[in-house]
Amino acid sequence: MEDGTLRAIEVDGQSLVLGNVDGKLYAVSGLCSHLGSKLALGSLHGPTLTCFAHLWTYDIRTGEPVWPPMARVAPGYRLRSHPVRIEGGKIWVSRRPGRRGLN
């Protein structure tokens, strides 16, 4: 998986999106917290994940919304962030979100 790419994955029935930021992999909820569009159809520039539908942006490293800045007024708009590790040449994504959204 190349830098700046996104891939839809499923973990235990959960739709997630995996993104590569400078060689490090991050996984967050696969559906936009605005109206549920598939985030894997969006784009990734640095750590900024942009939803194709209405251009909401998130920091894929934490799941925090960047624009609009919903985190301050409605924390429920944050994407769940799932820890990722690479072991034995395989990508392992936790089925449980990270405690603070940081990997």
Ligand code: FES
């Ligand atoms: S559904 Fe993603 S920005 Fe609207």
